[in-house]
Amino acid sequence: MNRFSYHRAGDIAEAAQMGAEPDTRFLAGGTNLVDLMKANVERPTRLVDISRLSQNTIEDLPEGGLRLGAFATNADTAYDERVEQRYPLLSSAILAGASPQLRNAATNGGNLNQRTRCYYFYDTETPCNKREPGSGCSAIGGVNRIHAILGTSEACIATHPSDMCVALAALEAEVRVQGPAGERVIAFADYHRLPGDEPWKDNTLQPGEIVTAIDLPADSFTENYTYLKLRDRLSYAFALVSVAVGLKMEGGKIAKARLALGGVAHKPWRVPAAEALLEGQEPSADLFAQAADAMLQGAVGQGTNDFKIELARRAIRRALRQAAAGTPQSQTNKQVA
Amino acid sequence: MDHITGSQEQAAGTELPGIPITLTINGRKRELSVAPWVTLLDLLRERLDLTGSKKGCDHGQCGACTVLVDGKRINSCLKLAVAYDGAEITTIEGLAQGETLHPLQQAFIDRDAFQCGYCTPGQICSGVGLMNEGRASTRDEVRELMSGNICRCGAYTNITDAVMDVLEKEGAK
Numbered sequence: 247m248n249r250f251s252y253h254r255a256g257d258i259a260e261a262a263q264m265g266a267e268p269d270t271r272f273l274a275g276g277t278n279l280v281d282l283m284k285a286n287v288e289r290p291t292r293l294v295d296i297s298r299l300s301q302n303t304i305e306d307l308p309e310g311g312l313r314l315g316a317f318a319t320n321a322d323t324a325y326d327e328r329v330e331q332r333y334p335l336l337s338s339a340i341l342a343g344a345s346p347q348l349r350n351a352a353t354n355g356g357n358l359n360q361r362t363r364c365y366y367f368y369d370t371e372t373p374c375n376k377r378e379p380g381s382g383c384s385a386i387g388g389v390n391r392i393h394a395i396l397g398t399s400e401a402c403i404a405t406h407p408s409d410m411c412v413a414l415a416a417l418e419a420e421v422r423v424q425g426p427a428g429e430r431v432i433a434f435a436d437y438h439r440l441p442g443d444e445p446w447k448d449n450t451l452q453p454g455e456i457v458t459a460i461d462l463p464a465d466s467f468t469e470n471y472t473y474l475k476l477r478d479r480l481s482y483a484f485a486l487v488s489v490a491v492g493l494k495m496e497g498g499k500i501a502k503a504r505l506a507l508g509g510v511a512h513k514p515w516r517v518p519a520a521e522a523l524l525e526g527q528e529p530s531a532d533l534f535a536q537a538a539d540a541m542l543q544g545a546v547g548q549g550t551n552d553f554k555i556e557l558a559r560r561a562i563r564r565a566l567r568q569a570a571a572g573t574p575q576s577q578t579n580k581q582v583a
Numbered sequence: 584m585d586h587i588t589g590s591q592e593q594a595a596g597t598e599l600p601g602i603p604i605t606l607t608i609n610g611r612k613r614e615l616s617v618a619p620w621v622t623l624l625d626l627l628r629e630r631l632d633l634t635g636s637k638k639g640c641d642h643g644q645c646g647a648c649t650v651l652v653d654g655k656r657i658n659s660c661l662k663l664a665v666a667y668d669g670a671e672i673t674t675i676e677g678l679a680q681g682e683t684l685h686p687l688q689q690a691f692i693d694r695d696a697f698q699c700g701y702c703t704p705g706q707i708c709s710g711v712g713l714m715n716e717g718r719a720s721t722r723d724e725v726r727e728l729m730s731g732n733i734c735r736c737g738a739y740t741n742i743t744d745a746v747m748d749v750l751e752k753e754g755a756k
């Protein structure tokens with residue numbers, strides 16, 4: 247790790263002011279940032295510790311939604327009674343990720359802002375446009391088993407590794423941020439971005455902006471939902487492919503459908519056309535197959551990750567079946583029903 | 584990810600002006616001056632001679648460094664010590680009461696829940712954290728909620744037995 251100074255922020259405004267300066271990073275749980283500093287991928291000259299700021303609570307919103315403080319831990323969020331009861335999809339996705347120890351340290355804001363697990367991004371000996379703009383992408387034509395099949399660019403084919411964010415995308419959460427220029431609210435679909443020709447930008451935060459909270463809408467999925475995560479081990483491993491599904495069933499038909507994929511793109515992947523195709527229909531294997539094809543429209547393998555296209559297709563169909571039947575994937579017993 | 588991090592030689596953290604912090608470690612209050620880049624794990628091992636907590640991977644991937652902070656289990660290799668100013672830390676050295684082992688330490692012996700023992704301090708601290716959380720009662724739940732601790736010797740079955748023994752005893756109380 248390089249040498250740096252450490253400052254514990256007194257409030258968001260002070261942190262935002264300091265964070266806008268070059269080579270300064272916010273420290274929350276540290277489970278991603280400290281790791282990247284050990285690998286010399288991040289070499290900040292100053293850390294601003296935001297983990298003790300007061301936005302660490304979970305609060306009801308007047309309209310029936312729930313506000314998740316950015317500095318609440320992933321564990322406290324997943325095990326919050328209101329999250330368990332009203333947003334079981336979110337609880338399930340968080341518990342599918344990392345380990346109990348990591349979830350105890352990791353914060354909600356940090357989870358959104360965690361960086362890719364692309365091997366080359368971590369390896370400072372190899373070219374990587376995300377780490378070093380203009381140096382090239384080692385994953386294209388290299389080993390890309392964990393890389394994206396959707397929304398890639400010629401500059402970068404990395405994925406966003408979060409599980410929590412996949413559920414937040416399906417729940418259509420909003421991200422509240424505060425920066426030197428004030429506060430704003432970002433729709434979850436607009437928070438993360440595709441790599442395009444600026445792969446070093448993971449999301450749409452501006453310099454100095456801090457995530458202060460994540461707002462969950464009142465409208466949720468409490469009966470017909472699932473988070474299905476497929477990975478190389480049953481636990482403590484990032485997703486190769488994951489699927490978050492929320493359905494509203496009315497009179498045997500799907501009244502509302504929300505789907506998001508993880509492990510396949512630079513952001514949680516949603517396709518409104520696939521959701522529209524499901525709505526108003528009776529669940530059936532045919533319908534789910536069509537929805538899976540619509541979700542994966544334009545998917546391209548990169549070589550060692552070609553398998554992900556078929557894996558994702560089957561995972562989507564399976565997840566839709568689980569959600570429609572009201573039998574969500576258990577994150578304890580890993581048998582996929 | 585196999586880079587030499589240099590954290591060993593930096594670990595002592597004495598060469599540059601440190602930041603004053605107070606930690607209560609295994610019940611003993613300590614006023615320390617620590618450089619910002621020193622992890623909690625390096626502070627415990629290299630400076631305070633509390634070498635029970637192990638460095639397996641130094642990247643959050645194995646759980647050997649698990650300690651309890653205010654009763655919650657975390658990976659001490661990914662935490663900067665300065666960020667924990669004021670916290671209460673319990674390591675494997677702090678679990679026994681005098682000569683009496685913590686019930687989970689005893690259960691690990693009774694159940695032969697280790698071979699080389701390298702992962703064991705982390706496993707036991709993790710198991711204590713699991714009990715504090717109160718989210719596990721079945722074998723499946725214990726297996727899943729102990730999955731943040733890798734055992735290279737593969738003692739998992741006996742580790743699960745040991746944790747189950749204590750959970751059942753506590754439950755019976």
Ligand SMILES: Cc1cc2nc3c(=O)[nH]c(=O)nc-3n(C[C@H](O)[C@H](O)[C@H](O)COP(=O)(O)OP(=O)(O)OC[C@H]3O[C@@H](n4cnc5c(N)ncnc54)[C@H](O)[C@@H]3O)c2cc1C
Nearest residue numbers: 274275276277278279343344353355356357359409457643
């Ligand atoms: C071995 C291992 C396995 C893992 N497995 C999984 C997994 O299966 N699924 C999964 O989803 N995750 C997994 N993770 C990742 C883990 O979830 C993240 O590391 C964690 O969520 C990051 O949160 P943090 O608070 O520790 O962030 P930090 O490490 O403190 O910060 C991460 C980044 O976010 C920025 N940041 C933090 N908070 C804010 C904020 N409020 N506003 C603006 N910027 C902010 C920081 O500046 C930094 O750049 C794993 C991690 C490890 C080490």
Ligand code: SF4
Nearest residue numbers: 364374375383402403
């Ligand atoms: S995929 Fe993106 S992160 Fe990975 S090497 Fe290419 S540019 Fe870097």
Ligand code: FES
Nearest residue numbers: 639640641646660
């Ligand atoms: S040494 Fe901390 S998790 Fe491996």
Ligand code: FES
Nearest residue numbers: 698700734735736
């Ligand atoms: S007993 Fe050897 S690593 Fe677990």
